[in-house]
Amino acid sequence: MISKKKITSLIICSFLLLLLPIAFSRPTRNLDGTSPRAPTVQQIRNRHGTREVIVDNGIISVSFSSPQGLITGIKYKGVNNVLSPHQRARGYWDITWQGEKTRGGIDRIEGTKFRIITQNQEQVEISFSRTWESGSGSHIIPLNVDKRYIIRTNSSGLYAYGIFERLPEWPEVEMGQVRMVFKLDQDKFHYMAVADDIQREMPTDNDRDIHRGHAKALGYKEAVQLIHPHNSMFKDQVDDKYQYSCEIKDIKVHGWISTKSHVGFWIISSSGEYRFGGPMKQELTSHVGPTAIASFISGHYVGTDMDTRYKSGEAWKKVLGPIFIYLNSGDELLWEDAKRQSKEEVKAWPYDFVAFSDFPSRRERGTVTGRLLVNDGFLTPGRFAYVGLAPPGEAGSWQTNTKGYQFWTKTNETGYFKIDNVRPGTYNLYGWVHGLIGDFLYQNLPPRNGPTLWEIGVPDRTAREYFVPEPYKNTMNPLYLNHTDKFRQYGLWQRYTELYPNHDLIYTIGVSKYSQDWFYAQVTRNNGDSTYTPTTWQIVFHLPYVNMRGSYTLQLALASAARANLQVRFNNEYTRPFFSTGYIGRDNAIARHGIHGLYRLYSINVPGRLLRTGTNTIYLRQSKASGPFEGLMYDYIRLEEPSRV
Ligand SMILES: *[C@@H]1O[C@H](CO)[C@@H](O)[C@H](O)[C@H]1NC(C)=O
Numbered sequence: 001m002i003s004k005k006k007i008t009s010l011i012i013c014s015f016l017l018l019l020l021p022i023a024f025s026r027p028t029r030n031l032d033g034t035s036p037r038a039p040t041v042q043q044i045r046n047r048h049g050t051r052e053v054i055v056d057n058g059i060i061s062v063s064f065s066s067p068q069g070l071i072t073g074i075k076y077k078g079v080n081n082v083l084s085p086h087q088r089a090r091g092y093w094d095i096t097w098q099g100e101k102t103r104g105g106i107d108r109i110e111g112t113k114f115r116i117i118t119q120n121q122e123q124v125e126i127s128f129s130r131t132w133e134s135g136s137g138s139h140i141i142p143l144n145v146d147k148r149y150i151i152r153t154n155s156s157g158l159y160a161y162g163i164f165e166r167l168p169e170w171p172e173v174e175m176g177q178v179r180m181v182f183k184l185d186q187d188k189f190h191y192m193a194v195a196d197d198i199q200r201e202m203p204t205d206n207d208r209d210i211h212r213g214h215a216k217a218l219g220y221k222e223a224v225q226l227i228h229p230h231n232s233m234f235k236d237q238v239d240d241k242y243q244y245s246c247e248i249k250d251i252k253v254h255g256w257i258s259t260k261s262h263v264g265f266w267i268i269s270s271s272g273e274y275r276f277g278g279p280m281k282q283e284l285t286s287h288v289g290p291t292a293i294a295s296f297i298s299g300h301y302v303g304t305d306m307d308t309r310y311k312s313g314e315a316w317k318k319v320l321g322p323i324f325i326y327l328n329s330g331d332e333l334l335w336e337d338a339k340r341q342s343k344e345e346v347k348a349w350p351y352d353f354v355a356f357s358d359f360p361s362r363r364e365r366g367t368v369t370g371r372l373l374v375n376d377g378f379l380t381p382g383r384f385a386y387v388g389l390a391p392p393g394e395a396g397s398w399q400t401n402t403k404g405y406q407f408w409t410k411t412n413e414t415g416y417f418k419i420d421n422v423r424p425g426t427y428n429l430y431g432w433v434h435g436l437i438g439d440f441l442y443q444n445l446p447p448r449n450g451p452t453l454w455e456i457g458v459p460d461r462t463a464r465e466y467f468v469p470e471p472y473k474n475t476m477n478p479l480y481l482n483h484t485d486k487f488r489q490y491g492l493w494q495r496y497t498e499l500y501p502n503h504d505l506i507y508t509i510g511v512s513k514y515s516q517d518w519f520y521a522q523v524t525r526n527n528g529d530s531t532y533t534p535t536t537w538q539i540v541f542h543l544p545y546v547n548m549r550g551s552y553t554l555q556l557a558l559a560s561a562a563r564a565n566l567q568v569r570f571n572n573e574y575t576r577p578f579f580s581t582g583y584i585g586r587d588n589a590i591a592r593h594g595i596h597g598l599y600r601l602y603s604i605n606v607p608g609r610l611l612r613t614g615t616n617t618i619y620l621r622q623s624k625a626s627g628p629f630e631g632l633m634y635d636y637i638r639l640e641e642p643s644r645v
């Protein structure tokens with residue numbers, strides 16, 4: 001069962017099991033007046049002689065290659081196939097992996113065995129599975145995989161989930177990415193919607209072709225400038241799939257609309273439990289192709305710090321999904337309807353129609369309730385804080401954990417929280433609060449050693465509040481003009497050298513404003529000849545008095561780090577660094593237009609003798625500078641006086 005943990009002064013929780021009746025309704029009549037019918041399963045040989053399985057419920061008809069289990073067609077509302085006719089791969093799972101002795105690569109997980117799991121009046125569930133053996137070949141990832149698809153009566157979509165398992169004696173493996181990908185018909189789908197304020201008409205894959213001169217390569221291969229797009233409205237715009245990344249907590253539904261066929265194609269994620277890395281982990285969504293992705297594991301915005309390695313002796317089993325592939329049709333409001341459907345799916349979670357025994361039903365799951373109280377000098381409710389259950393580990397370890405299930409929620413105004421539908425298992429209870437530094441684990445207090453002397457920014461684990469410059473006119477994405485996510489524009493990092501041509505950023509406490517005077521990322525200086533120089537930022541502050549024997553604390557919270565080393569010096573730029581983070585970070589948030597990657601907090605003890613009465617300067621030097629993308633983002637900086645105790 002959910003393990004019980006100590007009740008403490010910081011987090012008071014109680015654990016209880018909820019027993020709820022499961023609602024069940026019988027299908028009666030379709031919208032168009034025809035009675036919904038139970039889905040049928042057909043096994044055929046197509047004209048190329050290969051085998052196919054077709055599941056059809058009268059609303060949607062889905063074809064799978066058999067026994068591989070790749071989705072080859074989705075027929076809906078008079079559209080013979082919403083998926084790409086030009087691609088062999090149209091709807092599939094893939095895993096990017098590496099073995100200890102094998103090179104690995106991308107495994108598209110083709111099944112070797114087809115089975116019908118359930119077929120009744122309500123639904124069909126089918127399985128395409130593959131079992132690993134030591135002779136399976138070096139291109140096959142050592143995992144047992146069972147890909148499941150469910151099509152229900154009177155349902156305009158397809159549920160997909162995967163059961164992944166490795167045995168402890170199997171070879172070591174690293175799994176950097178596990179996802180489901182859909183490639184849609186590019187003649188039909190041109191309008192993409194990821195959120196209320198992230199949707200637009202999109203260029204085509206062909207517009208990105210740099211070999212035919214349609215586009216120009218930019219700083220890395222994912223970003224191109226459209227020179228000769230099929231539609232002149234895209235001319236000179238940047239296309240980069242990372243501009244459409246979102247935080248997991250915001251990825252409930254995303255996809256594409258065909259304005260020609262009046263059809264929408266959506267990926268709906270009803271739960272975060274099979275996700276990883278916590279609610280602020282960023283993932284790709286939809287992008288030019290037209291492509292729509294359900295990402296289950298990836299290193300995006302975290303990099304190699306993500307724990308994706310399985311050592312020998314380590315077993316693993318996880319159910320990824322189910323996600324819902326939803327299709328809708330009509331003349332308008334397809335996005336609004338998709339959002340409505342996604343709310344229905346969330347309500348129905350955990351789905352009671354999943355046949356696999358290791359997908360616990362609602363009555364087999366638990367509920368955790370509690371209250372978060374924060375002692376930051378005095379006791380206050382932890383308002384609107386994130387609280388979550390994740391596999392046992394240190395405070396904050398959920399950021400890099402990919403192996404278990406995670407369950408997150410937000411506290412209400414008075415600090416109360418309730419986490420529903422928790423799978424049986426052993427978890428730690430973690431949390432963090434907007435406005436406070438650090439990660440909590442049970443009784444851990446937010447780090448503070450003394451009263452605040454000064455602070456820069458807001459502890460929110462992002463660099464959002466700092467100065468984000470305007471994009472270049474010739475490499476912009478109009479979607480993000482006048483948008484709260486200004487940071488999604490291409491090339492903003494280059495603005496630093498223009499803004500600070502002669503010397504690096506100097507921030508004076510009491511005079512400078514962080515929203516104007518603190519650049520959102522500490523990037524390298526571009527020397528203009530393809531070389532780069534490290535930058536040293538200064539914080540200048542005044543102390544009327546110094547406690548020479550006391551110990552001050554510099555709280556330094558980073559929102560991102562990419563192949564960086566931050567050195568901190570006090571009042572002398574040329575001494576050996578007093579503190580150094582060492583070589584940290586591969587989250588690549590600068591190049592990927594993120595405003596944060598992985599969160600890190602350093603609490604640095606500063607002996608009073610390093611400070612002086614009057615003007616002081618802290619030197620922050622990011623010493624790695626081989627290219628444009630090494631650097632840091634700060635979340636928050638605070639200097640604390642010695643404790644008055
Ligand atoms: C079939 O689905 C439609 C659309 O979701 C819904 O309005 C209708 O009530 C459903 N019919 C049955 C019998 O469940």
Ligand SMILES: *[C@@H]1O[C@H](CO)[C@@H](O)[C@H](O)[C@H]1NC(C)=O
Nearest residue numbers: 411412413414415416417418
């Ligand atoms: C917060 O949740 C608790 C427990 O459910 C409830 O009693 C309280 O009224 C809620 N507070 C607010 C401000 O919503």
Ligand SMILES: *[C@@H]1O[C@H](CO)[C@@H](O)[C@H](O)[C@H]1NC(C)=O
Nearest residue numbers: 197478479480481482483484
């Ligand atoms: C920017 O957004 C604001 C608020 O949404 C709106 O009032 C304003 O007209 C917009 N400006 C431009 C140039 O689009």
